[in-house]
Each structure stands twice: as C-alpha cells, then as structure tokens.
Amino acid sequence: MVDLKNILRGIYICLIAGVLVHCSPKEVSKGNSSIIPKPQSVEEAGLGDFSIDDGTKLFVSKGKNSEFVKEYILNMIDNSLSIKLKPTDDKDGKNTISLVLEASSDDVDFYDVDESYELISSKDGISIKANSSRGLFYGVQTLRSILPSDIEKKNDAKKVSLAVPSLKIVDKPTFKYRGIHLDVGRHLFPVEFIKKYIDYIVMHKMNTFHWHLTEDQGWRLQIDKYPKLTEVGAYRKGTLKGHYTDNLGHDGKRYGGFYTKEDVKEVLAYANKNFVNVMPEIEFPGHSVAAIAAYPWLSCTGKQIDVETKWGVHADIHCTKEKNFKFMEEVLSEVVDLFPSKFIHIGGDEAPKDRWKKCRFCQRNIKKLGLKDEHELQSYFIKRIQKFLSSKGRTLIGWDEILEGGLAKNAVVMSWRGTKGGLEASKKGHYVVMTPYTYCYFDYYQSKEDRDNKSPLAIGGFLPLDKVYSYNPKDEFEKEAKKFILGVQANVWTEYMKTTDKVEYMLFPRIAAISEVAWTNKEAKNWDDFLNRMKDQYKRYDNLGINYKKPDKGEDQGEESK
Ligand code: ACM
Ligand code: ZN
Numbered sequence: 001m002v003d004l005k006n007i008l009r010g011i012y013i014c015l016i017a018g019v020l021v022h023c024s025p026k027e028v029s030k031g032n033s034s035i036i037p038k039p040q041s042v043e044e045a046g047l048g049d050f051s052i053d054d055g056t057k058l059f060v061s062k063g064k065n066s067e068f069v070k071e072y073i074l075n076m077i078d079n080s081l082s083i084k085l086k087p088t089d090d091k092d093g094k095n096t097i098s099l100v101l102e103a104s105s106d107d108v109d110f111y112d113v114d115e116s117y118e119l120i121s122s123k124d125g126i127s128i129k130a131n132s133s134r135g136l137f138y139g140v141q142t143l144r145s146i147l148p149s150d151i152e153k154k155n156d157a158k159k160v161s162l163a164v165p166s167l168k169i170v171d172k173p174t175f176k177y178r179g180i181h182l183d184v185g186r187h188l189f190p191v192e193f194i195k196k197y198i199d200y201i202v203m204h205k206m207n208t209f210h211w212h213l214t215e216d217q218g219w220r221l222q223i224d225k226y227p228k229l230t231e232v233g234a235y236r237k238g239t240l241k242g243h244y245t246d247n248l249g250h251d252g253k254r255y256g257g258f259y260t261k262e263d264v265k266e267v268l269a270y271a272n273k274n275f276v277n278v279m280p281e282i283e284f285p286g287h288s289v290a291a292i293a294a295y296p297w298l299s300c301t302g303k304q305i306d307v308e309t310k311w312g313v314h315a316d317i318h319c320t321k322e323k324n325f326k327f328m329e330e331v332l333s334e335v336v337d338l339f340p341s342k343f344i345h346i347g348g349d350e351a352p353k354d355r356w357k358k359c360r361f362c363q364r365n366i367k368k369l370g371l372k373d374e375h376e377l378q379s380y381f382i383k384r385i386q387k388f389l390s391s392k393g394r395t396l397i398g399w400d401e402i403l404e405g406g407l408a409k410n411a412v413v414m415s416w417r418g419t420k421g422g423l424e425a426s427k428k429g430h431y432v433v434m435t436p437y438t439y440c441y442f443d444y445y446q447s448k449e450d451r452d453n454k455s456p457l458a459i460g461g462f463l464p465l466d467k468v469y470s471y472n473p474k475d476e477f478e479k480e481a482k483k484f485i486l487g488v489q490a491n492v493w494t495e496y497m498k499t500t501d502k503v504e505y506m507l508f509p510r511i512a513a514i515s516e517v518a519w520t521n522k523e524a525k526n527w528d529d530f531l532n533r534m535k536d537q538y539k540r541y542d543n544l545g546i547n548y549k550k551p552d553k554g555e556d557q558g559e560e561s562k
Helices: 004-017 066-081 133-146 191-203 261-273 289-294 322-338 354-358 360-368 374-391 420-427 448-453 465-469 500-507 510-519 527-544
Strands: 041-044 057-060 096-101 117-122 125-130 162-164 167-171 177-183 208-212 277-284 343-347 395-399 412-415 432-434 460-462 485-490
Touching: 057 066, 066 096, 066 133, 096 133, 117 133, 125 133, 133 167, 133 191, 177 191, 177 510, 191 208, 191 261, 191 500, 208 485, 261 277, 261 322, 277 322, 277 374, 322 343, 322 374, 343 374, 354 360, 354 374, 360 374, 374 395, 412 420, 420 432, 465 510, 465 527, 485 510, 500 510, 510 527
Parallel strands: 057 096, 096 125, 177 208, 177 485, 208 277, 277 343, 343 395, 395 412, 412 432, 432 485
Antiparallel strands: 041 167, 117 125, 117 167
C-alpha cells in the first residue's frame, strides 16, 4: 500500500525529477520482490514503504571494494531517479540507505567468505547488514531486484519515482561455488564482452568465472616463455561450416587472437571489484593440438601439425616425456603469477590414449613407474601437476576423467559426464563441483523448435529451462558425502557460438535457473513461482539489451525434460 507520506513524496519526486513517466502519486512505481535467485526468506516487514528522494543519504561501511560498492549503488539510484544519494557517516540516520559491515570475513579464502546478508526496508530507510563486503554487495543486488526493472535502462531520459516495499530478507547461498564457464578456444570474445559476462554473473549472484583458455582450435593466453603458443597456436586456418556432422569443411578464413597479460589483468581487476573469482583453465594432456602446432615436440610423434579446424576429440595430446613436465611447470608458473585463484583448472578430459600406446617414451614411463596402463599414466601426469600446483599454494581442479587411474590427493573434481564422477570422488573425500551435461550444458538446444529447425544451430542435446531448474545436486549424494559438494556450474562451450549475441542467447535465461539451483535451498525452489518472477527478470534483460531466448508459449517445456 502507498501511504500518505509516500504519496507526498511521490508528488515531490514528480516535481523535482521533471520528466517523470508516472506523475500521479497513485502510479508511483513500487518495487517488487521478484528476486532471482530467490532468497532463503522474504517477509513483508510491515514497517511502511520507503521512498527514495532527493534527501536520501547513503552509508557504506569501510571494507573490501567499499568505494566501488558506493559508486555502484549511487549509479543504480541515479539511473532510475536522477537522484544523487548524499554520502553520510551516520549509519542510523533517517531516510538513509545503510550498508553495514558487522564483522569482516573479507580476508579469508575466497570460498570461505561469509556471503550471507540481511536486508530490511522500512519507512525510515533501507538497511543491509552482512559479515563481509561480498555479503553487502549481494544485498545490493537484491535491492536492485526490488527496484523497478526500469533501473536497468542506461541513459534513459524517462525517470521513474519509486517506493520500496517494507521487506525483511534473510539470505545466504546454498553452495559456496557458483560458476559460469566460457570457452574462448573455439570462439574468442573481446575483453569488453568478458566484463559484461562478469556483470551477468554478478546479477545472478554467481561467484566464479571459469575461463577456458586453451583448446585444440586455439591457445588464447600470452605465455612469455613460449611465445609461439600465441604466435602460432592462437590462429587456425578456418572455422568449420555448419554442424560438424555435416562434413562441409571449413570456411578457409584465418581465425584467431588471444588475451595479453594486460587484457587478463583488466578482467581480473574488474572481476575482483565485483567479488568474482576468475578460475583459469589450461588443458592437459588432451585438447592440446594448438599447443602442439606451436611446439611439435610436445606430442609423442613430434610431427608438425596444424591448429585444429574440426571440433571434437583429437588424438595428438601431450607426451609424458620429461620435457613436457618442464613445459607444464613453466606455463603454470606464469598462470599462477597472473591469476590469484586458489583453484587452477587443468582440464584432464577427453585424452585418447592412442599415441601413448605407441610411444616409446610413454611406454618406458609405464614400465619404469610400475604402472598398470595408460590410465595410470594419465593419473601420474595429473598427480605431477597437482604436486606442482600444491608447491605454489594452489589446488588442482579437473574434469572427472582425472579420477581414472587414481586421483591426486586434494584434487577437486568437476563432474561433467553425469553425476557419477562427483559421487565417486565425494565418497573418497574429494571436493566436487557438479556440472553434469544433463542439466548444465548450455551449448544444448533450449527448445524443441530450435532443435527441430536446427536454428539457431547448437551442438545437439535438449536442455530447456525447466530441466536446468529441476536440478538438485544434493539429491543423489549420501548424507556424509553432501558436504563435499562445493557447488554447481553451467558450461558454455562455443563451437556453435561465433558471436556475443549467440552466447547471450544460449546463456539467457538458463543462467537464471542455474543461479537458483546454486543459491536457493531445494525446499524454497518452486517452478511456477520462478516463472512468475521471471516476468520481471525478462524486462530487466530487455532493458539491458540482452539477446535472451524468449519464453516458449506457456513456457511449454518438453516432456523429455521431466
Ligand atoms: C567436457 O565437456 N569435455 C568437459
Ligand atoms: Zn609419448
């Protein structure tokens, strides 16, 4: 309800803002509680609506990135109301938006930070309290969702006035690790888009950007010690036409590029301000054709090959001769120097053993080390990387194939071939990130229409919004093993995503569903309620200019998804 005071405030806002869309006090735009991901608890507090006006003040406790958070909220309010909040030192003053750090857990390991927050809005103001700056920032994201979707419009001449409903929100994430991945090996995207991608991650209270930086079709990271990785390995002769099963060959257009260390630093600074961890992935021993094209001695055969133009899994992988370990250590040293992430992803997936079976170095290693087979040799390879990363104070994370032949101590498993790998690893006391393709592969088709028309073209599969939403990672885990689930991630493999528009189309709105899987307790999740809240979210996506997949009629998700 809009009370008298708010009506008067509404009129006032109308007068001062000049060009208002809603000038009748009755039409004072009122915020909502269409918050995505859904908080653990939202109650009507009954303490009176709050109207943000020209006299509203802003208090932000000093802490990590507090100047950035202050700017962020100032801009957010300015965008919607043309009102510049007045900074104040009085956290308890009237007519104040107050962000109060109650304790500081900012300096612990990234995934140990207390991300909880409490938001209370009343007629006197809005109070957000948290035990970390990140928690406060998530409170700000929630405030953003409560305010009308028009606040997302940039440089919009039409300003709205608004009243904030009286709510009490107590919130914290279900999982510590909430990741969104992007493959920049198959297709490359500019730094400006990577920063936008981080904005999308933040908006959904995800906290990890998994940057898949090396592939058969392109090596994308400057490594000073091995310049050919980018001089040669970052460029391919062409990009496959159509779907790879169409056998249409490639387009003959040289394609490539890479991120310099300066580019990476720019992304890292941006991510850090936004409380996002950037986890790099450098693939070993498979998906390494681009590296081998740059330095053929990395392979078992030593033959010169081209950077790959076909998608898929390829036979040439890193050999296990000693020189390769030196390469691996030197490359990872530069990676570790650049990226502060505790977790360093080293791939480990889809490494065919054909070459190792025929290689005298690899076979000699198997004999010398008393290993049973090539799987144990892969395990040896991964364990050596783990030991090295450990010496640098980092933790190895890899795709679930790293389980084969025995898992390196302390390694974290990313379970992608279904959930089996995650279950097995957790039983052995390893932490896991769940990203089974059945729920988390955003390169799959989203609707039957797209799939049947093969347009826009995708890799295959079928993963509609409701299927993503239905995922409850803990369901399959036994009681004791549940505590080893670090979190959840969605993967965006880009074989069929040449443009940033296409990436957005595949990511949205499924990112909203995965955010609720990662953040909200299973008991609080509800599909119909989610769809209802998505109505407001779609308006936000429109206002942000995001190329999202529009909802199907009646959101008729496929029966295959049930
Ligand atoms: C993967 O999808 N190959 C991890
Ligand atoms: Zn070999």
